[in-house]
Amino acid sequence: MTGPFDSTPKDHLVSALVRDEPRVLTRISSLFGRRGYNIRSLSVGSTEHPGLSRMTFVVTGDRGVVEQAMRQLEKLHDVVKIIDHSLEKFVDRELVLVKVAITPESRVEVRQIAEDFRARIVDVGRHALTFEVTGDEGKITAFIEQMRPFGIIETMRTGRVALTRGSNADIPSHVYHEGETEALRPVVESAEPREEKARGVPNLF
Amino acid sequence: MTQQDMTGAKALWATLAAHGINTVFGYPGGAIMPVYDALTFYPEVRHILGRHEQGAIHAAEGWAKATGEIGVCIATSGPGATNLVTGLADAMLDSVPILAITGNVARHLMGTDAFQEADITGITLPITKHNYVVRDVEELPRVIAEAIRIARSGRPGPVLVDIPKDVQLAAYHGEIAAPHARPEIPAPKPEAIEKARELLRSARKPVIMVGGGSLDAAAEITALAHAWDIPVITTLMGLGSFPASDPLWLGMPGMHGSVAANRAISEADVLLGIGLRFDDRVTGRVNGFAPNASIIHVDLDAAEIGKIVRTHVPVRGEARVAAQMLAEGAQKLDLPEWREKIAEWKTRTQDPDHWGAGYAVKAVVDRLRPDDILSSDVGQHQMLAAQLARFERPRRWINSGGLGTMGFGFPAAIGAGMAEPGVRSIVIAGDGGFQMTAQELATLKKYDIRNVKICIINNSFLGMVRQWQELFHERRYSEVYLGDSNPDFLKLADAYGVPAYRADRAEELPEAIDAWLNDPKSSLLEIVVPNEHGVFPMVPAGASLSEMIETEPPRPTPGIEKNAAAEEAKNA
Numbered sequence A: 001m002t003g004p005f006d007s008t009p010k011d012h013l014v015s016a017l018v019r020d021e022p023r024v025l026t027r028i029s030s031l032f033g034r035r036g037y038n039i040r041s042l043s044v045g046s047t048e049h050p051g052l053s054r055m056t057f058v059v060t061g062d063r064g065v066v067e068q069a070m071r072q073l074e075k076l077h078d079v080v081k082i083i084d085h086s087l088e089k090f091v092d093r094e095l096v097l098v099k100v101a102i103t104p105e106s107r108v109e110v111r112q113i114a115e116d117f118r119a120r121i122v123d124v125g126r127h128a129l130t131f132e133v134t135g136d137e138g139k140i141t142a143f144i145e146q147m148r149p150f151g152i153i154e155t156m157r158t159g160r161v162a163l164t165r166g167s168n169a170d171i172p173s174h175v176y177h178e179g180e181t182e183a184l185r186p187v188v189e190s191a192e193p194r195e196e197k198a199r200g201v202p203n204l205f
Numbered sequence B: 001m002t003q004q005d006m007t008g009a010k011a012l013w014a015t016l017a018a019h020g021i022n023t024v025f026g027y028p029g030g031a032i033m034p035v036y037d038a039l040t041f042y043p044e045v046r047h048i049l050g051r052h053e054q055g056a057i058h059a060a061e062g063w064a065k066a067t068g069e070i071g072v073c074i075a076t077s078g079p080g081a082t083n084l085v086t087g088l089a090d091a092m093l094d095s096v097p098i099l100a101i102t103g104n105v106a107r108h109l110m111g112t113d114a115f116q117e118a119d120i121t122g123i124t125l126p127i128t129k130h131n132y133v134v135r136d137v138e139e140l141p142r143v144i145a146e147a148i149r150i151a152r153s154g155r156p157g158p159v160l161v162d163i164p165k166d167v168q169l170a171a172y173h174g175e176i177a178a179p180h181a182r183p184e185i186p187a188p189k190p191e192a193i194e195k196a197r198e199l200l201r202s203a204r205k206p207v208i209m210v211g212g213g214s215l216d217a218a219a220e221i222t223a224l225a226h227a228w229d230i231p232v233i234t235t236l237m238g239l240g241s242f243p244a245s246d247p248l249w250l251g252m253p254g255m256h257g258s259v260a261a262n263r264a265i266s267e268a269d270v271l272l273g274i275g276l277r278f279d280d281r282v283t284g285r286v287n288g289f290a291p292n293a294s295i296i297h298v299d300l301d302a303a304e305i306g307k308i309v310r311t312h313v314p315v316r317g318e319a320r321v322a323a324q325m326l327a328e329g330a331q332k333l334d335l336p337e338w339r340e341k342i343a344e345w346k347t348r349t350q351d352p353d354h355w356g357a358g359y360a361v362k363a364v365v366d367r368l369r370p371d372d373i374l375s376s377d378v379g380q381h382q383m384l385a386a387q388l389a390r391f392e393r394p395r396r397w398i399n400s401g402g403l404g405t406m407g408f409g410f411p412a413a414i415g416a417g418m419a420e421p422g423v424r425s426i427v428i429a430g431d432g433g434f435q436m437t438a439q440e441l442a443t444l445k446k447y448d449i450r451n452v453k454i455c456i457i458n459n460s461f462l463g464m465v466r467q468w469q470e471l472f473h474e475r476r477y478s479e480v481y482l483g484d485s486n487p488d489f490l491k492l493a494d495a496y497g498v499p500a501y502r503a504d505r506a507e508e509l510p511e512a513i514d515a516w517l518n519d520p521k522s523s524l525l526e527i528v529v530p531n532e533h534g535v536f537p538m539v540p541a542g543a544s545l546s547e548m549i550e551t552e553p554p555r556p557t558p559g560i561e562k563n564a565a566a567e568e569a570k571n572a
């Protein structure tokens, strides 16, 4: 990390409230694709408001890339609101189905591990058990790692879903948030005058 | 009209009329026939038939660029719709408010690869601000009203509405949607303005740079520049946002920008950018752009701020309002050294003094009256016109800046000329680009348009490409020679009933220009120029502005390459 701005690519969790109109998904994925933003996961579902869906993305990139992606997204007519979860307290979950190979010898151990993770068995076969696990990313990754030695046949992850904590459903769109912005990052890390001026200037949108 | 008679197609025209739209450009076809049939019931709307949908949409763009009002164009499904693509992309990049209406096959045929079906909403998704398919006739007027609002509000842009044929024919029972009020744009934050003022107050070498987003803020920007006494640069899209006669004006920045503009940017310590998006043709190599400057960027599109250049003070808001706020509390900066430097740079311009494209363009633009609209096509003549014309007001310069669309200039001049019939609409085009939409000569004849003045700078080459081949490809003139196959432009004009004039030599020019401009009808002037001229100054692509080549490099034996290329082309 160099200075106050981290330019190493990271995963950013972003939610968007979007209108339920044809082509919304195409519009959003075309915007991401054209500008070269990498979406690591995407989940979409309907919301408590008729006509509105909620999407949760995991976008990989440095803060500048992610901010630019969010601003481009917010320009779309279909997009009502964008939330950057790193700016609020949030809960997130992912659901995964994992099909693990079993033998008569391993069956008991596999079930035991699953119990420890509170994974549910959703299908039982002669040679495989399928588990459903929900949790945050760390838990799911740990579960998969535990099962790996037994032989993972297939996995299906839904991608992360997230909501802000508390009752603050009315938080404004985060595109114009008040924090520091990547837009203020100096061109050359070492260019003194520019860097001096740039640091610590609040986003004045 | 009784409710029973109302169809989707009629509801469309009624909605357009309710929005004060009195002129549309278009071209009919099977899938839009109900709309054309319904048009006969709405004499209050004038339809201009182009000869190609691309001509129609560029004309709509010319209309919009000259007036700031929405331009409307109509096409049929499939090939008609796809012919709009270039114009939509052009309007998107130049932020032009356009409503494009396309017919489509009936709903039950959509998605079946039916005759003349194209997924035009899919095709135009990345090049429109928004687009719609109207699947329910009862939605049609509401969608049109919303499309118009989206096209015009905030940062303007093109919106496409695709209407299946059966929806055009379906009975409509609802109301006609009234125009939406334009949504209010929040004023810039006072803290942001104060930060910007602080930077300006501390500046020793400040410069203001304005772009196409400043066209409706010319008065405020002029007041701002004078209040602080800061020189102003206008981008290709912003020409006219600051009067060229003002001593504070430094010209255009970028690849073919003026010495004064580019040097000032390279040395500036504070750069105030208003309504511009730092296009790469403006910045050159980005990390060499304004290397010493703290940048204040005013734009109403938040996504533009920080997109290309690092911004120290982002100001989100309308150019007009921001300029007004920034002018309040201004104090004239006393910067004699900066002024001196600029004065020296400003002397480093050369008026073209020998016969060639620059000389010809200068002769034409010198004849412009302040109200005249000047359009250009794309190429050397465009950059020459941008360098040499002196605009005193905004919306008098119409060109394809972002997309660089050859074939744009002439139809755009028709659209602009129709929007302002009392004003001369002059277009400068190359022999290459003119031929991309030359068929629109028919439009002049059909509607007896009298104020369009076409000037073709004929250098027998795709000049701009040739210049690059000269500089960067060791003069290998690959596929740029036109001289062996250009039409006789006078005969071409004559075939469409358009009077035409020609000048071959400098001495003939004044008389030819007089005859051309004084002709009571729309008319064409072909100026045949020697072809070995480049446009300079020039910043090579990928270089930074400080690496500008100020004057044309000497060539060993001028003229010889031309003949060699001509020979080669003939023998090919």
Ligand SMILES: Cc1ncc(C[n+]2csc(CCOP(=O)(O)OP(=O)(O)O)c2C)c(N)n1
Binding pocket: B377, B378, B379, B380, B381, B382, B404, B405, B406, B407, B429, B430, B431, B432, B433, B434, B457, B459, B461, B462, B463, B464, B465
């Ligand atoms: C539709 C389109 N095709 C190709 C180009 C690439 N291009 C840019 S300038 C130019 C040459 C234009 O030649 P001409 O119209 O004769 O004008 P000149 O440069 O000679 O003034 C070309 C081919 C373009 N801008 N647009």
